[in-house]
Structures are given as C-alpha cells and as structure tokens.
Amino acid sequence: MNPNSPILGIDLGTTNSLVGVVDSGFPILLADENGSRSTPSAVCIAEDGTITVGAVALRQRALHPTRTITSVKRLIGRRPGEGGWVPPYVLSDLQTTPVEVSAEILKHLKAVAERALEQSVSQAVITVPAYFNDAQRNATKRAGELAGLEVVRILSEPTAAALAYGLDKLGEHQKVAVYDLGGGTFDISVLEMRDGAFQVLSTAGDTQLGGDDLDRMLAGFIAEKLNLSAKDIRVLEAAESVKKRLSVDEAASFDGLDITRAELEKIARPWIECTRLHCLRALSDANLKAEQLDEIILVGGSTRMPLVREYVRELFGREPNTSQNPDEAIALGATIQAGILSGSLRQVLLLDVTPLSLGIETFGGLMNIIIPRNTTIPAKAGEMFTNAVANQDSMLIRILQGERELAKDNWELGRIEVPFPPGPKGSARVGVQFSLDADGILNVLARDTATNQDTTLEISGTAIDVEDERVEQMIAESVDLAFEDMNERIWTEAKLKAEELLPAVDAALAQLGESVEVRACAAEVRRLLDLPEHDARALKAANQQLDDATQSLAVMLIERAMEESLARRGLV
Structure with missing residues (x-):
C-alpha cells in the first residue's frame, strides 16, 4: 500500500460514528465543518427521497420518527424480525436496507475526511463488535464498498480500543481486559500485549445489549410516571438526555418529573448485571483470574455512568482505567490500525481471534471442529473425510459455527456438495479446508482427491440460515448443557x-x-x-x-x- 495514500480508521457506531487518519506519524480524529469529531449515526429519508445524515438527520427525528433511522447497526447483517428489538421505522417502507443506510453514514464520514485532508480517500479500516458474526461483518464490508471505500480490514472494537491504549506502552508486557459497553452492543475481550504485539486471548459479549436498551427502560419509567407513551420519540429522547445528565449530576428533571441517580441505578441494575456472565466466561477462556489482569479498560459511552464503573470495579476487584475517552478509543484504535496497514505506523502487530468454533457435520449428526474457538486469525486448517456408506455418490458438507456437540444445535453457515464415483464404504477421500482471513470472513474449499476437483464457498450474509441472537446464547448453552x-x-x-x-x-x-x-x-x-x-x-x-x-x-x-x-x- 502507498504510504502517501491515507487509509481511514472508522468507528461505525450504533449511536455515533467517528473517522480518523494518521498524520505525520500521529493518529488524529477528524472534525466536521462544525468542529465536531462525533457524527450521530442517524439518517433521515424525506418523502421526496432527499437524504440527510448526522446531526441534521437527528434533528428531524421528533418531526419524522418513521423516516429517521437510528441504531441501524442493530439490524445490519440480520434478517427481518431477528433480535427482538423493533425500531420505530420500517426500512422496507422507506425502500432501503441496513447496508444502504450504513453506507450513507460512511459516505458522510468519507466526505468529512476528504474535506479535512483536502484530498480524496478510497480505503478504510472499519470496526465491528467482536461478536459480530460472518453475515454482519460481510454486510459492514458491503456498506463500505457501497460508500466508495475499499475496506482493507474489519477490526474488532475491543481490540481497537486496546490498540489505542497500548500504543505508548510498546516495551511493556501486559494482560488487559477491555470492557466495551456502547449504544447497541457489549463486548468483553482479554488481550495480551508483549513487545508491540497484541493477541486476543478470549472474547465474549452480546450484540443486543447496550445503552439503547437502558434508554427504553428509563423511557418506560418516565412514561408511567407522566402517563405518556414509552414509544413517544420525545419521551425516548428525554430518557437519553436524563441518563447522560445523571452521569454527572445527582438529579435531573423532565416535564416536572424529578429523577434521581439512585432511581436510574435501580432501573439499570438488571441491565448491567447482564454483562457479568460474559466477563467471567472471557476470563475463564483466557485461563486467567481477575487479579492477574494488569488493566481493565473502559470503552463505550455507557461506561461513563458511575454505576457501570462501580460495577466493573466490584467485578474485577480493581479500579478501571479511564485514561482513554470512552467515546473515541475505538476510532483511535481503528486509525492506528489504518496507519499500520498504510505503512505510517510500523511498530505494532495485531493478532485477533475467532469468537466461535467452526466445523462441519459428520456422520451421525455430530459437530467436528476444524478451527477451534479463540484461534488467532488469519487461520487455516483442514481434515480428510470419507464416505460413511457404500455406493454413496456425493458428500454433503454442512459448515457449522458454534460450541455444541451435536450439529443440529449449532448454526449452519453454508453447505457444499462434493460428487464422486460410487464405491465401497471408505473408498472416497474428500479434503476440507477452512481459511479465515484477517476480517474474520470464512472461505471453505472441498477437494475430491481422486479427481483433484475443487468446490469452494465464501460464506456471505445470505448463507446464514439461523437466528442471529443465538450468538449470545451459544456459549452459555454449551456450558449449561x-x-x-x-x-x-x-x-x-x-x-x-x-x-x-x-x-x-x-x-x-x-x-x-x-x-x-x-x-x-x-x-x-x-x-x-x-x-x-x-x-x-x-x-x-x-x-x-x-x-x-x-x-x-x-x-x-x-x-x-x-x-x-x-x-x-x-x-x-
């Protein structure tokens, strides 16, 4: 890659998005014409088809709630109806898709960067939650391409945050946990940093847990007290505003209703408790105890809440590190990664992992793991398989993702059928190879060794045939059952x-x-x-x-x- 051609680092967030670039060896976040580094992840589609993005779009929400799209990150790479969350808008009525909406946000960020840099840009690193599956990663990549960007790397958000934190500590050896609670998703990752190399030891999380959920819970509380509708955009916006004020003040009010921080924390306690199991699982998967961690890094706007910081302190038994701006750490990490890829920064190596095991179904309906969970990526692995019954003339290979012992309990990501001449049991030989690239996207190759004929499959969003919310349940079920x-x-x-x-x-x-x-x-x-x-x-x-x-x-x-x-x- 040409060092003179900048690569953007983009945090495509649920609530807000940011863009940065390495300039003269330093990662910087770029501001728009109003001096704001943060762009609301909002898109408004007017009746005449006019599209506005960012703060301008967000101001339209009160007047046009069904035409103003927010939190689209919760929908990207998912089929209609998945996830339980129902937005106040209907994308099909607006004749658009989550990928197209995300592309509009990315176009806006690209324009912000080109204005600030006074040159055109065409490449970017884009962050996603660590627990985004293959469909969601592919959809994010397609959004970037639709925005006119070559997506040179899809980067996990907690990894990006740790990268931002560790840039000035290249000589140290540390183990850190990144607690990332944003507007729409929660991730917890344990990383090891040694001599400039970052390796993810484990990751866990919930793609449907974030500040948006607390906003709706608080909106329900306000609506009940004032006899209003919790779905009223005005009430939802008030809840978000009150929540932010209570991170600083002990009390806030709306329409004459006084709300205390203690009341908010009572509402938020079950919400924050949902992160506990993921944190314990990430520690267990990394074979570490909380006291063995050198730092607990807080990332995401929701970690500004005193309750969240207190909860993390109790859970990990140490004071969390708040040296990074929680709203900007992910974008800063993406920018650093972009600098590494462009050649502007050369001292840091990043090693990510796959969050769930990948394998195929074998005879008897069992799951045969080929790439285990928490394998460092990029990765490549394969095995040889044979026909289980006589006169079989083909082998159906079902590609699975998950942690359960039986194939039926895991996700099917795709399937390949490999034909071969009929013969006795055990006569056919089919080699199956899995290749995970640096973006976490899976390519599968199946080869009949008798004819050397290859069948290949790149797993894309359309190949996922299970409900996406199983991501959050998969590991818990594998432990419980x-x-x-x-x-x-x-x-x-x-x-x-x-x-x-x-x-x-x-x-x-x-x-x-x-x-x-x-x-x-x-x-x-x-x-x-x-x-x-x-x-x-x-x-x-x-x-x-x-x-x-x-x-x-x-x-x-x-x-x-x-x-x-x-x-x-x-x-x-």
Missing part, C-alpha cells in the same frame, strides 16, 4: 459402533454356529439401543463386552479361511 451434550455425543458414537458391530457378529455366527456368550452380549447391545432413554456409558461398555467376546470368533474365522485356502491348494 455440557453434560447432556457430551452424553449424547458418546451415545451417538456408541450407536454407530454398535450398528457396525452387530451385522458383522450376525454374519460370523451364521458361519461358525452359535456362541452363547456372543449372542448374550449382542442381545444386551440391542436392548440398550431400543431403550427410549440414551444410556451412553452403558452402551459403550456393552459394545466393548461384545467386541471382547467376538475375539475368539475372529480367530476362528481366520483359521477357517486359512484351512479353506490350504485345501484349495491341495496342501491338506
């Missing part, structure tokens, strides 16, 4: 083993005659297979007993085959 899942996996593997053993045993008995011991062991295996409840360990033990009992049959079959061979040769 670990015993049941493992039991079902052991059962499935034992069942496949039994179904392979029994026909072979029956064939041996038909040749060699009855064996009371073998017949009894086979009967026990069949009994366990027929039971409505799945006793995995009992079936596994019964398989072993049957296998042991048939050892003598195997010896007899070999001896008989040798005798028959000698007889045919006239040696006996």
Whole structure:
C-alpha cells in the first residue's frame, strides 16, 4: 500500500460514528465543518427521497420518527424480525436496507475526511463488535464498498480500543481486559500485549445489549410516571438526555418529573448485571483470574455512568482505567490500525481471534471442529473425510459455527456438495479446508482427491440460515448443557459402533454356529439401543463386552479361511 495514500480508521457506531487518519506519524480524529469529531449515526429519508445524515438527520427525528433511522447497526447483517428489538421505522417502507443506510453514514464520514485532508480517500479500516458474526461483518464490508471505500480490514472494537491504549506502552508486557459497553452492543475481550504485539486471548459479549436498551427502560419509567407513551420519540429522547445528565449530576428533571441517580441505578441494575456472565466466561477462556489482569479498560459511552464503573470495579476487584475517552478509543484504535496497514505506523502487530468454533457435520449428526474457538486469525486448517456408506455418490458438507456437540444445535453457515464415483464404504477421500482471513470472513474449499476437483464457498450474509441472537446464547448453552451434550455425543458414537458391530457378529455366527456368550452380549447391545432413554456409558461398555467376546470368533474365522485356502491348494 502507498504510504502517501491515507487509509481511514472508522468507528461505525450504533449511536455515533467517528473517522480518523494518521498524520505525520500521529493518529488524529477528524472534525466536521462544525468542529465536531462525533457524527450521530442517524439518517433521515424525506418523502421526496432527499437524504440527510448526522446531526441534521437527528434533528428531524421528533418531526419524522418513521423516516429517521437510528441504531441501524442493530439490524445490519440480520434478517427481518431477528433480535427482538423493533425500531420505530420500517426500512422496507422507506425502500432501503441496513447496508444502504450504513453506507450513507460512511459516505458522510468519507466526505468529512476528504474535506479535512483536502484530498480524496478510497480505503478504510472499519470496526465491528467482536461478536459480530460472518453475515454482519460481510454486510459492514458491503456498506463500505457501497460508500466508495475499499475496506482493507474489519477490526474488532475491543481490540481497537486496546490498540489505542497500548500504543505508548510498546516495551511493556501486559494482560488487559477491555470492557466495551456502547449504544447497541457489549463486548468483553482479554488481550495480551508483549513487545508491540497484541493477541486476543478470549472474547465474549452480546450484540443486543447496550445503552439503547437502558434508554427504553428509563423511557418506560418516565412514561408511567407522566402517563405518556414509552414509544413517544420525545419521551425516548428525554430518557437519553436524563441518563447522560445523571452521569454527572445527582438529579435531573423532565416535564416536572424529578429523577434521581439512585432511581436510574435501580432501573439499570438488571441491565448491567447482564454483562457479568460474559466477563467471567472471557476470563475463564483466557485461563486467567481477575487479579492477574494488569488493566481493565473502559470503552463505550455507557461506561461513563458511575454505576457501570462501580460495577466493573466490584467485578474485577480493581479500579478501571479511564485514561482513554470512552467515546473515541475505538476510532483511535481503528486509525492506528489504518496507519499500520498504510505503512505510517510500523511498530505494532495485531493478532485477533475467532469468537466461535467452526466445523462441519459428520456422520451421525455430530459437530467436528476444524478451527477451534479463540484461534488467532488469519487461520487455516483442514481434515480428510470419507464416505460413511457404500455406493454413496456425493458428500454433503454442512459448515457449522458454534460450541455444541451435536450439529443440529449449532448454526449452519453454508453447505457444499462434493460428487464422486460410487464405491465401497471408505473408498472416497474428500479434503476440507477452512481459511479465515484477517476480517474474520470464512472461505471453505472441498477437494475430491481422486479427481483433484475443487468446490469452494465464501460464506456471505445470505448463507446464514439461523437466528442471529443465538450468538449470545451459544456459549452459555454449551456450558449449561455440557453434560447432556457430551452424553449424547458418546451415545451417538456408541450407536454407530454398535450398528457396525452387530451385522458383522450376525454374519460370523451364521458361519461358525452359535456362541452363547456372543449372542448374550449382542442381545444386551440391542436392548440398550431400543431403550427410549440414551444410556451412553452403558452402551459403550456393552459394545466393548461384545467386541471382547467376538475375539475368539475372529480367530476362528481366520483359521477357517486359512484351512479353506490350504485345501484349495491341495496342501491338506
């Protein structure tokens, strides 16, 4: 990349968005013509099709609530109706999409940068929540392209914040947690910084938890007190304003209603408690205790609340680091990453991870992991698979993402069908390779080794066929249901083993005659297979007993085959 061609760093936020660039070796955030570095992530589409963006659009919300689009980040990369949150506008009525709305915000940021730099720009690093899945990352990338930008990197927000924090500490070795509570999403990431290298050890979060939710809860409280509608835009805007004032003052008022910080904190307590499990899981995944962390970094506008800071202090047992502006840290990190990619900054290396495991479905409906969760990206891994039944003429490869033992409990990201000549069981050989690029986008290659014919698939937003809110539930379910899942996996593997053993045993008995011991062991295996409840360990033990009992049959079959061979040769 040409160092003379600047690459923008963009924080495309739920509530506000920012843009920056490295100038003379220093990352700076760029201001618009009004001197504001922060642009409201709002787009208003007038009846005549005129589009306004930012503060101008936000001022239209009270007059045109159904034509003013805010918090579109919660919709990008998702299918209609997913997520539970219902905005006051309908994008289809406005003849637009989340990608197109996001593109308008990015166009505005591009224009801000070009005005400030007095030159055209065409490349950008754009941040997304660490827990954004493949569809959401791809949709963000498409929005950038629609805005006339080549998106050279999709960067996780907590990683960007840690990058901003660590730029002046290149000689130190630290482990930090980034607690990122923004307008629409929550992320917690644990990172290790050593000699200028940043590696994400673990990440967790909720793509549907943020300040917007607290605004609606407070709006409901205000509406109930004043006998108003909680859906009234005026009430929602008042709730947002009151929330911000209560981060500084002990009391605020709206239409004669006095609201204290204590009342807000009572409303907010269940909301902030939702972050607890994610924080504990991130620590567990990183194999760390809270006291082993060097810093807890707060990011996101919602962390300005005294309650949030107090909660983080209690949870991690230490004072959180508030040295960075929580509203600007992510944009600053994106700008630093952009500087690294353009060659303007050369001292820092960034290593990100994938938040969920990736794999395929194997015979019996099991999940076979190819790239484990928390693998540093970019990453590449593969395995060889074979046909499970005779005369099979193709292999359907279902690409899965998730942490559950059974394929049906994970997300299907896409599928590939690989044809091959029919043959005996185990005759086909299909190599499957997963490649995760630096943006967290997955490419899958399947190769029939007999013909060297390749089938490829790039996972895109349209390939996701599950509800996106499973992101937040996936790891919690894998922990809560670990015993049941493992039991079902052991059962499935034992069942496949039994179904392979029994026909072979029956064939041996038909040749060699009855064996009371073998017949009894086979009967026990069949009994366990027929039971409505799945006793995995009992079936596994019964398989072993049957296998042991048939050892003598195997010896007899070999001896008989040798005798028959000698007889045919006239040696006996």
